[in-house]
Amino acid sequence: MPPEDPTRKSLRELGATEPVAIAWLFTQLRVRLSAELARASEEGGWDKVRDSWVGIGDTVSIRVATNWVETAPEQVRLLVFRERENLIEFVNIRLTVMQTLQDLGYTSPEAIPPLFQKLSGAFDGEIKACVDEIDLGVSRVNWVGRRSGVLTLITDNWLKPANPELKRTVGQELNKLKAHVESTLEARKRDVESLAERGASAKDRVDLSLSGVIRPIGTHHLIRQVFQEIEDIFFSIGFSVVEGPEIETPYYNFEALNIPEFHPVRDDMDTFYLELPKGAPGPLLLRTHTSPVQIRTMEKRQPPVRVIVPGKVYRRDNPDATHSFMFHQIEGLAVDSDITFCDFTGTIDYFVKQFFGESVKTRFRPSYFPFTEPSVEFDVSCVFCGGSGTANSGGTCGKCKGSAWIELFGAGMVDPAVYGFVNYDPQKVSGFAFGIGIDRLAMLKYGIDDIQAFFQNDVRFLGQFP
Numbered sequence: 001m002p003p004e005d006p007t008r009k010s011l012r013e014l015g016a017t018e019p020v021a022i023a024w025l026f027t028q029l030r031v032r033l034s035a036e037l038a039r040a041s042e043e044g045g046w047d048k049v050r051d052s053w054v055g056i057g058d059t060v061s062i063r064v065a066t067n068w069v070e071t072a073p074e075q076v077r078l079l080v081f082r083e084r085e086n087l088i089e090f091v092n093i094r095l096t097v098m099q100t101l102q103d104l105g106y107t108s109p110e111a112i113p114p115l116f117q118k119l120s121g122a123f124d125g126e127i128k129a130c131v132d133e134i135d136l137g138v139s140r141v142n143w144v145g146r147r148s149g150v151l152t153l154i155t156d157n158w159l160k161p162a163n164p165e166l167k168r169t170v171g172q173e174l175n176k177l178k179a180h181v182e183s184t185l186e187a188r189k190r191d192v193e194s195l196a197e198r199g200a201s202a203k204d205r206v207d208l209s210l211s212g213v214i215r216p217i218g219t220h221h222l223i224r225q226v227f228q229e230i231e232d233i234f235f236s237i238g239f240s241v242v243e244g245p246e247i248e249t250p251y252y253n254f255e256a257l258n259i260p261e262f263h264p265v266r267d268d269m270d271t272f273y274l275e276l277p278k279g280a281p282g283p284l285l286l287r288t289h290t291s292p293v294q295i296r297t298m299e300k301r302q303p304p305v306r307v308i309v310p311g312k313v314y315r316r317d318n319p320d321a322t323h324s325f326m327f328h329q330i331e332g333l334a335v336d337s338d339i340t341f342c343d344f345t346g347t348i349d350y351f352v353k354q355f356f357g358e359s360v361k362t363r364f365r366p367s368y369f370p371f372t373e374p375s376v377e378f379d380v381s382c383v384f385c386g387g388s389g390t391a392n393s394g395g396t397c398g399k400c401k402g403s404a405w406i407e408l409f410g411a412g413m414v415d416p417a418v419y420g421f422v423n424y425d426p427q428k429v430s431g432f433a434f435g436i437g438i439d440r441l442a443m444l445k446y447g448i449d450d451i452q453a454f455f456q457n458d459v460r461f462l463g464q465f466p
């Protein structure tokens with residue numbers, strides 16, 4: 001044995017503390033053993049091989065026990081222990097199958113089956129210990145390898161040189177062992193495959209029984225939902241949607257709507273004017289209502305016109321429960337050659353009933369807007385107290401303050417003066433217009449008492465309107 005024999009050193013000295021390095025050391029031992037066995041089969045000296053590997057005293061197996069197993073790091077000690085057991089088994093089997101039966105001292109057929117039984121048992125033990133395809137591959141080579149697998153060695157060393165009285169039994173037993181080895185390898189292969197699959201499944205496979213990552217699906221903001229609801233109602237009676245700019249000129253926002261520069265209603269609209277670079281044409285402002293799009297539409301289209309205009313509007317209001325510097329409107333405009341006040345009230349009544357339900361009542365009161373004549377304010381019977389003015393608790397309804405009516409929005413027949421700005425002939429056309437505050441309508445319909453809730457983006461609020 002050369003002095004640099006690794007079994008004389010500890011695993012730490014060999015730098016082999018990882019499973020891969022340890023397996024490699026044992027593989028090298030097997031290679032060395034095979035070389036020694038090959039030499040022995042040429043020159044004899046089986047006993048010397050046996051003694052130096054698995055005998056008593058200073059043998060490979062004892063050195064492995066003391067230098068490797070006992071000093072192995074805790075986490076690989078069991079592995080080293082098993083590898084040693086396997087090595088000893090390997091030595092014993094190889095020593096047996098590389099000698100002839102005669103050398104081994106077998107002369108009677110009765111002794112043959114127990115001999116094969118022992119081999120078969122050793123094989124079973126080895127296969128049972130295989131946990132993956134790598135282990136199994138090593139065992140396969142060990143047993144059915146064509147050049148020096150155990151079965152080949154038995155054929156060459158036991159069967160072929162056997163004397164006639166043993167040959168039959170050896171042949172039969174060998175065939176049995178071969179069949180057993182092959183079927184067992186096959187079965188174990190399926191086992192480790194499914195084992196590997198199960199192992200992989202833990203890591204990679206989708207477990208359909210798990211609840212999974214719940215990714216909440218967003219929905220439209222309540223304001224957007226109400227827009228769509230209102231748009232649908234007007235679509236159903238022949239209106240279409242148009243849009244206009246949020247930054248407007250005073251002409252569209254005021255003048256063309258019959259609100260001249262010093263008209264007092266301008267004071268009602270605390271307006272955001274834009275600061276413009278010197279020399280830029282201006283002034284410009286954030287539109288205070290969607291009504292300018294009436295003008296823009298009529299400039300572009302000839303009657304009949306039936307449009308609604310959803311959008312954002314801006315006013316310099318201080319935020320409170322009913323005011324916001326930005327809110328939403330839907331403008332409506334219908335102009336044709338023969339539109340009457342009845343068409344107007346009928347349309348509005350239809351819309352309100354579609355939106356709040358058939359049971360509500362509508363009414364209109366005279367009002368004033370510079371761009372409609374006559375102008376009205378539409379009311380709906382209070383949706384909270386059912387138009388009774390009395391709350392469920394018996395007291396006065398807080399929402400309509402006992403009046404039984406709730407003010408909804410302004411509207412009217414388009415003022416003939418407006419047609420003058422868009423080159424329509426007031427003698428030939430007539431129409432109506434309305435401007436609905438969306439936030440207010442949403443608050444009424446869904447019982448929301450603070451307009452700020454729409455803009456705070458609190459998902460606990462938003463999530464209530466899926």
Ligand code: DAH
Pocket residue numbers: 288289290291331332369371372409410411412432433434435436
């Ligand atoms: N533009 C008005 C406002 O924001 C609302 C309005 C009233 C619009 C009457 C109309 C209308 O089209 O006819 O207060």
